[in-house]
Amino acid sequence: MEEEAEEEEVYEQEEREEEGEVVRYGEALPEPPEGKKVYLLSVEYDAQKGKAYLKLVDEDGNVYAYYDRTNHKPYLITDVPPDKIREIPQIAKSKEFVDAIRVRKYNALTGEYLQLTKLMATDPLAIGGKPNSFREMLPRVWEAKIRYTSCYTYDNGLLPGMPYMVYDGSIRPYPNDLTPDEEAQLRRIFEGETEDYVAQAFKYFPLLISAAPDVKRAALDIEVYTPRENLVPNPEEAKFAVISTAFSGSDGRKVVYLLMRDEAELPRGESADLPRDVVVEQVNDEAELLRKTFKTMEEYPLLLTFNGDNFDLSYLYHRALNLGFRKDQIPISLSRDQAYVMNGWHLDLYKFFKNAAIQIYAFGGAYKGFTLDEITKALLKKGKIAVPPALHGLTTGQLAAYNFNDAEITLELTTFQDSLVMKLIFLIMRISRLSIEEVVRLGISGWTRSAIFAAHREKNYLIPNQSDLAVKGTVQSKAIIKGKKYQGAIVIKPTTGVYFDVAVMDFGSLYPSIIKEYNLSYETIDCPHPQCRSNKIPGTDHWVCTIWQGIFSTYVGLIRDFRIKWFKKKAKEATDPQAKVWYDVVQRALKVFINASYGVLGAETFPLYTPSVAEATTAMGRYAITQTTKKAQDMGIRVLYGDTDSVFLYKPAEEQLDQLSQWAEKTLRIGLEVDKRYRYVVFSELKKNYLGVTPSGQVDVKGLLGKKRNTPEIVKKAFNQILQVLANVKDEKEFESAKQDIKKIVKDVYSRIKSKQFSLEEVSFNIMLNKNLSTYTKTTPQHVKAARMYVAVTGKPLGPGEVISFVKVRGGEGVKPTELASVDEIDLDKYIESLRSTLEQILDALGLSFDEIIGVTDLSSFIQFKRGAMVKRGPATSL
DNA sequence: ACGTGTAACAT
DNA sequence: ATGTTACA
Numbered sequence: 001m002e003e004e005a006e007e008e009e010v011y012e013q014e015e016r017e018e019e020g021e022v023v024r025y026g027e028a029l030p031e032p033p034e035g036k037k038v039y040l041l042s043v044e045y046d047a048q049k050g051k052a053y054l055k056l057v058d059e060d061g062n063v064y065a066y067y068d069r070t071n072h073k074p075y076l077i078t079d080v081p082p083d084k085i086r087e088i089p090q091i092a093k094s095k096e097f098v099d100a101i102r103v104r105k106y107n108a109l110t111g112e113y114l115q116l117t118k119l120m121a122t123d124p125l126a127i128g129g130k131p132n133s134f135r136e137m138l139p140r141v142w143e144a145k146i147r148y149t150s151c152y153t154y155d156n157g158l159l160p161g162m163p164y165m166v167y168d169g170s171i172r173p174y175p176n177d178l179t180p181d182e183e184a185q186l187r188r189i190f191e192g193e194t195e196d197y198v199a200q201a202f203k204y205f206p207l208l209i210s211a212a213p214d215v216k217r218a219a220l221d222i223e224v225y226t227p228r229e230n231l232v233p234n235p236e237e238a239k240f241a242v243i244s245t246a247f248s249g250s251d252g253r254k255v256v257y258l259l260m261r262d263e264a265e266l267p268r269g270e271s272a273d274l275p276r277d278v279v280v281e282q283v284n285d286e287a288e289l290l291r292k293t294f295k296t297m298e299e300y301p302l303l304l305t306f307n308g309d310n311f312d313l314s315y316l317y318h319r320a321l322n323l324g325f326r327k328d329q330i331p332i333s334l335s336r337d338q339a340y341v342m343n344g345w346h347l348d349l350y351k352f353f354k355n356a357a358i359q360i361y362a363f364g365g366a367y368k369g370f371t372l373d374e375i376t377k378a379l380l381k382k383g384k385i386a387v388p389p390a391l392h393g394l395t396t397g398q399l400a401a402y403n404f405n406d407a408e409i410t411l412e413l414t415t416f417q418d419s420l421v422m423k424l425i426f427l428i429m430r431i432s433r434l435s436i437e438e439v440v441r442l443g444i445s446g447w448t449r450s451a452i453f454a455a456h457r458e459k460n461y462l463i464p465n466q467s468d469l470a471v472k473g474t475v476q477s478k479a480i481i482k483g484k485k486y487q488g489a490i491v492i493k494p495t496t497g498v499y500f501d502v503a504v505m506d507f508g509s510l511y512p513s514i515i516k517e518y519n520l521s522y523e524t525i526d527c528p529h530p531q532c533r534s535n536k537i538p539g540t541d542h543w544v545c546t547i548w549q550g551i552f553s554t555y556v557g558l559i560r561d562f563r564i565k566w567f568k569k570k571a572k573e574a575t576d577p578q579a580k581v582w583y584d585v586v587q588r589a590l591k592v593f594i595n596a597s598y599g600v601l602g603a604e605t606f607p608l609y610t611p612s613v614a615e616a617t618t619a620m621g622r623y624a625i626t627q628t629t630k631k632a633q634d635m636g637i638r639v640l641y642g643d644t645d646s647v648f649l650y651k652p653a654e655e656q657l658d659q660l661s662q663w664a665e666k667t668l669r670i671g672l673e674v675d676k677r678y679r680y681v682v683f684s685e686l687k688k689n690y691l692g693v694t695p696s697g698q699v700d701v702k703g704l705l706g707k708k709r710n711t712p713e714i715v716k717k718a719f720n721q722i723l724q725v726l727a728n729v730k731d732e733k734e735f736e737s738a739k740q741d742i743k744k745i746v747k748d749v750y751s752r753i754k755s756k757q758f759s760l761e762e763v764s765f766n767i768m769l770n771k772n773l774s775t776y777t778k779t780t781p782q783h784v785k786a787a788r789m790y791v792a793v794t795g796k797p798l799g800p801g802e803v804i805s806f807v808k809v810r811g812g813e814g815v816k817p818t819e820l821a822s823v824d825e826i827d828l829d830k831y832i833e834s835l836r837s838t839l840e841q842i843l844d845a846l847g848l849s850f851d852e853i854i855g856v857t858d859l860s861s862f863i864q865f866k867r868g869a870m871v872k873r874g875p876a877t878s879l
Numbered sequence: 880a881c882g883t884g885t886a887a888c889a890t
Numbered sequence: 891a892t893g894t895t896a897c898a
Contacts, residue, residue, distance in 0.1 A: 357881075368896095444881055481884065482892095488883030491898085511882090599881030606881075614882070643898065644884085688885055688898050703897055705887075710896070767895065779890050779893050837887075883898105890893080 029065035029343060032056055032166045037174050038064055039213050040160050041345055042435030043149045050122055052152040054171060055345075055435075056164060057301045061216030063343055066171050072152055073098050073120040074127045076135055076144035077105065077462065082117050091119070091134055096126035105462040108523035108551060109471075114462065116142075124148035143463050150450060153433055154457040160436065161429030162210060176206050189565045197554060204558055208567070208586050212426035214419055217302035218249035219410035220293075222312045223403045230796035235311055238318035241286050244399050245293040245316075246407040249300060250415065254278040254408070256400045257289050257296075271397030273405070280400050287323045290316065294331050301344045306372045306410045309348040313339035338441065347440045349413055352425070357444035361592045362424060368709065369768065370801050376409045380416055418581045427589035431559075444596040445606050451593070452608060455555055466607055469522055475611045476540050477619065485602065486615040490622045492629065492642035494683035494690060496845055499640055500732060501651045502692065504676040505660065507624060509560055510645035511598035514620045515613075516557030517669045521550025522601075522610040537616045538623040544616070552608070556597045563590035621645065624668050631663055641683060641690065648681065676700075679730070684841045691842070697727045705838040712831065714762040715838050718749035722842060739848060746839060746853045753831050756823055763831055764805045764818040771800055782806065782815045790817040 032038045038056040045052050046067070054066040078085075082100040086092045098120040107114050119134055121127050128135040128144050135144035143151075153160065163174035178186070186205060190198045223244040224233045233240050243259045254275070260282045274280070283289040293316065297303055305312050317332045317339070331342040340346055352358060354370045367378035376382060394402070414421045428439045432447035433454045439447070456463045477487035507513065514520065518537070527545035535543050567590065571583035600606040602614035621644065628647055629639045637660075638650035649657075657674055664672035678692035678700075688703040701707045706719030725741045728734075752758060767783035773791065776784045786806030787798045798804065805818040808830040816825070836850050843850050 442880095446880080448881080479883070484883060486883080489898095491884065596881045599883095602882045603880075618883075686886065703886075708887090708896060710887095770895075776894090781889065781894055783895090885898080886896085888894090890891100 029055070029063055031066055032058070032064040032164075032171075034166050034169075037163050037165055039163050039215070040158060041215075041429075042160065042437060043153045043158060044435070045124060045149055045152075047123075052149060054158070054164070057213075057215055059213055061301045063301045066166070068152070069170065070156070072155060073122065074124040074148045074151065075118050075120040076127050076138075077103070077142040078117050078119055078138045079114075079140050080117055080138055085117060085119060088137065090132065090137055094121075094126065094134075096121045096123050098122055104460070106460055107464075108461050108548075109464060109468060110528060111548065116462070142465060146453060146463075149435065150433070150453070154454045157458070158433070159207060159430055160434060161212070161426040162207065163213075176210055178202075178205065182209075189561070194549060196549065197557070200554065201558055201561070204562065207430040208427070208562060208590075210430075211582070212419075212423045214250070215302050215422065216250055216300055217304055217411070217414065218247045218251075218253065218296070218300040219304040219306075219407045219414075220297065220308065220312060221246050221305070221403055221406040221410060222293075222315060223399060224315060230794065232797060233315065235314035236318055238315055238322050242289060242293075242316065242319055244403045245289065246400070246403040247296050248404065248408040248411040250411065252277075254404065255296065256280045256404050257292050258282050258396055258400050259286055259289050260284055260396070261286070271395065271399075271401035273401035274397060275404075278400070278404050286319075287325070290320050290323065290325070294320075294329075297341060298331050298343065303341050303344060303346045304410055304414060305346065305348050305350075306406070306413075307348060307350040308346060309338045309351065313341070313346065338437075340437070345436050347425075347437065349410060349421075349440070352421075352440045353413070355443055357592045357596050358424075361595045362588050369803055372406060372409065376413065380409060380412055382409070418578070420581070420585055423582070423585040424589055427586060428592070431589065431593060444592065445600050445603060448593065448596065448600050449607055452552065452555055455551060459551070461551065464522070464608070466609060469608065469610055472522055472525055472610050472612050475615045476542070477615055485611055486618065487622075488618050489644035490625055490642070491644070491687045492625075492639065492647075494641040494685070494687060495638075496683050496685045498680055498682050498735070498845060499650055500680040502640065502678040502681045503649045503652050503657060503674055504646055504678070504692075505628075505649060505657065505672050506646040506675040507664070507670050507672055508564065508675075509594060510621055510624065510670065511617050512556050512560045512594045513670045514617050514624075515553055515598060516560055518616075518620055519544050519546075519550045519553045520613050520616055521552035521554075522608055522613060524548055524550035524553065525610065525613050525616060537619050540616060540619045542612060542616045542619075552597075552601070552613070556594065559590050559594050559597070563587050563594060624664075624670060627668065628660070628664060628672065632660060635659065640681070643688060646675065682726070682842060682845045684845050686841070689841060691723070691726070693727055693729065699723045699727050704841050706841070710765050710767045711838055712763045712765055712834060714749065714753065714758050714831070715835050717762075718745055718835065719838055719842075721745045722839070726842075735846075739846060742843075742846070742848065743853050746843075746850065749835060750832070750854045753828055753835065756826070756828070758823070760807060760818050760821060760823060760826075761805075763826060764807050766803050766805050768803050769798060769800055773798060782808075785813050786815045786817045789813070789815075789820065793817075793820060 036058055038058045040054055040056050042055045043052060044055055049067065051068045052072060053068060056064045056066065058064070082102060085100040091097055100117050100119045103116055103118045104113050105116050121134060126134055135141045159173070163176070164171050165174045186201060190201050222242055225240045225243045226233055227240070241259060241261070244256060246256045248254055254277055256278060258280055261284065281292065283292065313332050314334060317330055317334055320330045333340045333342065350370065353367070353375050359365060359367065363379065367375045425436060425439055428447060429436055432439060432450045434442065434447065434450050453463055475486045479485060479487050524545035525542055527548065529545065529547055532546045533543045535546050537544065567583050567587040571580055571587055574580035574583055598614060598617050601608070601610050603609060625642055625645065625647065629642060632639050632647060632649060635656055637652050637656055639647050640650050641648040661672050664670060677695060679695050681690055681692040683690045690702055691704060692700045694700065701723065705711055706716055722742050722745055725738050725745070729738045765783070769783065769787055773784065773787055783804040783806055787804045790796070791798055806815045807818050807821045808814060808827045809816050809821055809825040810827045814827070840850050
């Protein structure tokens with residue numbers, strides 16, 4: 001009996017974790033004092049009390065809990081009437097059954113109100129998550145897979161990330177009224193929109209202007225002893241001692257706890273790298289070190305790590321158990337792939353920065369890989385301090401310095417640029433309606449899901465099941481790429497050559513604009529009304545509703561309008577630097593949501609997956625760019641190139657640009673603006689492959705091999721030298737001398753390669769490993785070959801995300817890891833080929849031939865050019 | 880757990 | 891022809 005009970009307990013906990021509910025022990029948080037301004041950071045579920053609660057923090061870093069007083073219960077929606085529910089014994093007789101009541105819900109797919117049943121339970125697991133949950137026993141259910149804490153958030157209109165206060169014993173939003181001026185401005189920018197749209201705009205607006213708190217926080221990093229080099233300690237086993245832990249706090253606290261035991265095998269010593277204000281506490285006992293670490297952790301509401309979910313916190317937890325700690329002495333709780341801290345929140349920044357939407361849209365792709373070193377180098381302009389990758393041979397002082405530096409730069413990831421990242425996280429919480437830890441853990445699909453589910457609940461729409469949307473799922477177009485679901489964008493074939501005076505016009509946020517302006521949403525596409533059937537999407541048989549306003553369209557439209565009409569504008573105009581930073585963060589957060597809004601509709605994993613809407617969006621996009629091209633040609637403007645949402649126009653007159661813009665606004669109802677001007681553009685023969693020089697001499701390079709990170713440095717260098725030359729070309733006349741300069745650059749690098757005048761690093765290819773090494777079974781690409789050789793020789797494991805550096809050699813496998821190769825064995829011909837393909841992309845367009853340039857070369861005749869004559873450049877006379 | 884289109888290179 | 895990577 002006892003064993004069974006125990007088993008059930010374990011099972012329940014695992015189930016809860018599966019469902020994403022955090023099991024935290026030792027919750028003993030006070031309620032916020034009356035009138036105190038507190039920020040809602042998470043909504044959680046207390047399984048012991050059977051209640052949801054709000055977890056909040058004040059500006060001093062104190063954490064509070066506010067338990068549900070509305071007697072809200074977990075529930076699902078079903079079409080089985082309440083009296084029939086009561087006839088199902090497994091439900092009605094279950095101790096978790098609370099009630100089944102009739103509810104009215106709007107079915108957006110049919111436009112009808114439905115009489116449905118709300119089946120309530122005492123516990124979220126009774127609704128779903130166990131084999132015998134209620135949702136498994138009913139033929140049709142809705143909204144049964146929404147996490148209970150989210151359900152509670154939406155139903156109570158809670159806004160994670162916003163300030164609250166307790167007033168007269170109950171929680172309510174902290175007063176935050178719009179100024180009359182703001183209200184008037186808002187009305188102005190939403191003039192002409194429907195009443196519902198404006199009402200929602202007023203609801204959203206406070207979320208975007210309310211200041212984010214600078215939450216007290218600390219970053220933690222730990223170092224573990226390893227008996228040999230390149231051994232990555234397993235956190236679940238936690239076999240080796242934690243020899244050092246470091247904290248860097250937003251309150252300025254800097255501390256390292258350092259184990260001074262013989263087992264650590266570290267020579268004692270000072271480190272010049274350790275900042276003076278870091279306190280190093282020497283500890284003689286590992287358990288004591290862990291106790292101190294745990295105590296410091298608990299002094300901060302927000303704990304930051306870089307990979308703490310999978311390493312640091314997991315290691316500390318298991319190590320503490322190994323050392324005889326009781327679970328209640330460890331302020332950490334682990335789920336399958338996440339670590340939580342008691343009485344606070346843990347953010348694993350690795351997960352946040354690895355999020356593609358954050359990497360690309362919020363940071364413009366500033367970092368490519370996801371190591372702490374690479375991200376901090378790109379964003380903070382400084383990385384990890386130089387120490388050997390293994391801790392072997394370090395003195396205690398060096399270890400402390402290394403350990404502290406990691407904690408410090410982890411903290412800095414949240415403090416740089418006026419705490420940009422914290423602000424971003426708060427804005428994402430508010431828009432997505434998710435708790436802080438969920439924001440950091442989930443991707444754009446999860447954020448959008450939550451935001452749109454909340455909109456459904458607010459409007460009393462039934463959230464459809466994916467299967468309900470199957471009727472809208474028929475795609476009509478055929479994708480060009482094998483394996484894709486529907487056709488995408490158009491790329492206009494470039495007119496190869498050099499063109500002076502080019503204007504680039506583009507449709508800003510093309511797909512979101514289409515979704516808003518053409519009312520695209522799962523319920524409005526191919527709607528049931530006969531009178532809408534003539535409202536066709538060009539090039540398809542899809543039609544769009546003219547009666548209902550699409551819920552997805554509204555959501556996308558609001559975010560787009562706020563970004564373009566308010567925050568981007570204000571960011572530009574603002575004079576107060578702090579205000580400017582805020583406007584910029586908001587527009588970036590909105591950009592993250594807006595840019596991914598179309599993509600999720602075409603993602604099978606998105607609950608409102610509607611490929612027909614995604615297809616209609618791209619079809620409309622194709623229509624927009626082709627119509628624009630036609631119009632431009634009718635006006636006598638040559639269209640040199642175009643991609644998805646842009647057209648490159650040759651020598652257009654200013655009035656023509658205005659005229660085209662007005663035409664687009666009027667006939668397509670999408671904004672078309674001049675995005676860029678180029679003094680000249682060089683188009684290769686390939687699509688997505690050109691370079692443009694702006695009037696200020698800045699060179700934009702798109703898609704050219706010379707820009708790609710896998711191209712060897714020696715080739716890139718020559719490529720960049722050519723760009724330097726091109727940047728200084730002002731008109732057609734100057735091209736002739738520029739061509740001579742370029743020829744010299746090509747000859748020079750050619751001879752450098754031929755005469756082996758390079759370092760190994762200069763000739764290395766750098767390619768990222770995207771999968772585990774063992775999973776490359778179909779083919780073995782060169783970087784995988786090199787990586788396997790590296791592992792075989794050094795024993796150091798290589799995993800996904802790591803950039804493999806290798807060189808091409810004669811004989812053997814044809815490649816070697818850069819670290820294991822020598823200049824003698826380099827296969828020079830391979831590099832000449834790489835140089836050729838990279839430079840030909842430019843040379844061809846300039847009317848130069850790579851072969852001719854190197855063919856006429858006599859090795860001895862251009863040694864003189866090696867003294868760097870090509871770097872300095874004036875108007876073309878000297879050459 | 881966003882999408883499709885284009886290109887290069889190796890297998 | 892296909893797999894893999896990088897980019898727009």
